Amino acid sequence: MINKYVKNASDLVSTHEATRNGFLEYALRKSKESVPYLDKAKAFKLILEQKTKQPKDILKLDEVLSSCYEAAGVSVKANKYLTDSDLKDILLEFIKEFLEPSGEQYIEELIYRYLLTSGDALGGRMRNLVGSIANEKLTRNIISQLQVLNISFEYYDKFSKTWLASKNYTIDQVPDIRAIKWILKSGGKRQLIYNLTVPIVKKNIDLVILNCHSEEITGKAFKEMISNPSNYELLGELKGGVDPAGADEHWKTANTALSRVRDNFKKHDIDIPLVFIGAAIEISMSKEIFSQYTTGQITNCANLTVENQLVNLCYWLVTQR
Amino acid sequence: MINKYVKNASDLVSTHEATRNGFLEYALRKSKESVPYLDKAKAFKLILEQKTKQPKDILKLDEVLSSCYEAAGVSVKANKYLTDSDLKDILLEFIKEFLEPSGEQYIEELIYRYLLTSGDALGGRMRNLVGSIANEKLTRNIISQLQVLNISFEYYDKFSKTWLASKNYTIDQVPDIRAIKWILKSGGKRQLIYNLTVPIVKKNIDLVILNCHSEEITGKAFKEMISNPSNYELLGELKGGVDPAGADEHWKTANTALSRVRDNFKKHDIDIPLVFIGAAIEISMSKEIFSQYTTGQITNCANLTVENQLVNLCYWLVTQR
DNA sequence: TAGACTCGAGTAG
DNA sequence: ACTACTCGAGTCT
Structure with missing residues (x-):
């Protein structure tokens, strides 16, 4: 005791x-940790507006292809376990099922879905942060003891x-x-x-x-x-x-x-x-x-x-x- | 063995x-489970467009106040532990720090942040779903055995x-x-x-x-x-x-x-x-x-x-x- | 209804 | 490269 x-x-x-x-x-x-995720979404949106006229145009955007996978619901973690062919299939299915039915609004649909995946990612990041903060609290207390x-x-x-x-x-x-x-x-x-x-x-x-x-x-x-x-x-x-x-x-x-x-x-x-x-x-x-x-x-x-x-x-x- | x-x-x-x-x-x-989350976001956006002209107008929207808390980063789980006063403070801080600086774009900022929180919620829902599906797989196998x-x-x-x-x-x-x-x-x-x-x-x-x-x-x-x-x-x-x-x-x-x-x-x-x-x-x-x-x-x-x-x-x- | 279940979103050694 | 750490987003009893 x-x-x-x-x-x-x-x-x-x-x-x-x-x-x-x-x-x-x-x-x-x-709220604060959200900022970079929002910035990425806004930048992604700009590229889509500039370089696509219809859903299937995203297939050609090599620079933001991985963002498209994220929009299609694939986390960075899941991405590792899927083959290029799996990813391509997911994306084709995604375009057909969710982007094309949105008509003119396909960019909004894409960005909204991208944000859903980002939100899960942000949640993961926050969980790690909570762990680090606990470590830091312990560190401060230990050092205080050493100082005292x-x-x-x-x-x-x-x-x-x-x-x-x-x-x-x-x-x-x-x-x-x-x-x-x-x-x-x-x-x-x-x-x-x-x-x-x-x-x-x-x-x-x-x-x-x-x-x-x-x-x-x-x-x-x-x-x-x-x-x-x-x-x-x-x-x-x-x-x-x-x-x-x-x-x-x-x-x-x-x-x-x-x-x-x-x-x-x-x-x-x-x-x-x-x-x-x-x-x-x-x-x-x-x-x-x-x-x-x-x-x-x-x-x-x-x-x-x-x-x-x-x-x-x-x-x-x-x-x- | x-x-x-x-x-x-x-x-x-x-x-x-x-x-x-x-x-x-x-x-x-x-991707499929995302749909209701997107629908809610779109409905929320419509209300904001119709009923607000500037960030602080959201404070008066009793019907969607809880959605505003979500946009401010408060999960349904966290919500339970916070007092009305905590929530109000979070919202005021949120308006000042993130919505007002967005100017005309405050609705976009709000909806994007709402989607981030929704994405984390969707992730939670998916985790439960995976558990249920495992149960179902076991059930099907057990019933098959009984039938055989x-x-x-x-x-x-x-x-x-x-x-x-x-x-x-x-x-x-x-x-x-x-x-x-x-x-x-x-x-x-x-x-x-x-x-x-x-x-x-x-x-x-x-x-x-x-x-x-x-x-x-x-x-x-x-x-x-x-x-x-x-x-x-x-x-x-x-x-x-x-x-x-x-x-x-x-x-x-x-x-x-x-x-x-x-x-x-x-x-x-x-x-x-x-x-x-x-x-x-x-x-x-x-x-x-x-x-x-x-x-x-x-x-x-x-x-x-x-x-x-x-x-x-x-x-x-x-x-x- | 308080309590304890679901599991993967990150991260790092 | 590989393994296993962070913890709370949901859910149900």
């Missing part, structure tokens, strides 16, 4: 207010692929931080890495803390380091989504992910400490999480939207042992 | 061809909420079938129900087979019947999605769901038979599934896109014991 703000299962449950805040922030952000405890640290910038000293840190760099390393008062080394593929489980783990440092976080030497289970201090799952309807769904996923880590480290006779941090926690799953916490299957847990729990967990992450 | 077409983990893996077929069917269906084996059955129509005799069955009723009941040659009763909330686990299970019949599948008597763990013959998870990228994600979910069933029946000293049926099975997860199959943690499994495996599993579902 390490986290003193998690005394009961119900402490973990997200409040309605937290959920509301999440959806509110989401809506505002989505006056522990100097280095952070790894994912673009320059270099470690920077804590004195260079500013809050606008948070999105680019892939890893953080520091040294405990006791002399122990710590290195936190996000979204690392852990060879022991052959899966990506949201949050990994190693008990050793490395200059690179790619390459052969690093690969060797992370292949040794005794170099791991802790692993964790972080779920930043706020939707209550997704809460149990994603906890089930996290639960299997954590089980895989536990089982695979156990093969090396290691009881690896695990944590779960989630923003959407409902009553029923809170009981399962708390039960795992009580029995030690997970070592710590927190609701990402409960300040005290998060701060306490970060303090512990930074200082443990 | 009940399913004679599942001899190795690799037998479970989905082929590229199956994935392609899935995405192809998906794209064609999506000359076992008379009754099927429960979810709208009329009544049981109909097998002689009334036609293939176009498949989408409305919630349950099927039949009697084994040995005299044993069987009743299959989809998406049943099982009191023993307090969760919905995709596929449930009981060893007893009931007149209703709601109400007190039925509730009592399904509260008795010894009335269960088998439970299963069915995953109809074809996307390889979602395969492991959804298997992790299914795995926790199956574990919950197993653990909760175990509390009543029952080793309940479990099955997993999935359309998107990748190599790594196929090994986990096959391993569970070998050790008896699951009793049967099949790839929904592999005809032999599915038929064999349905034969077994229909005739077991």
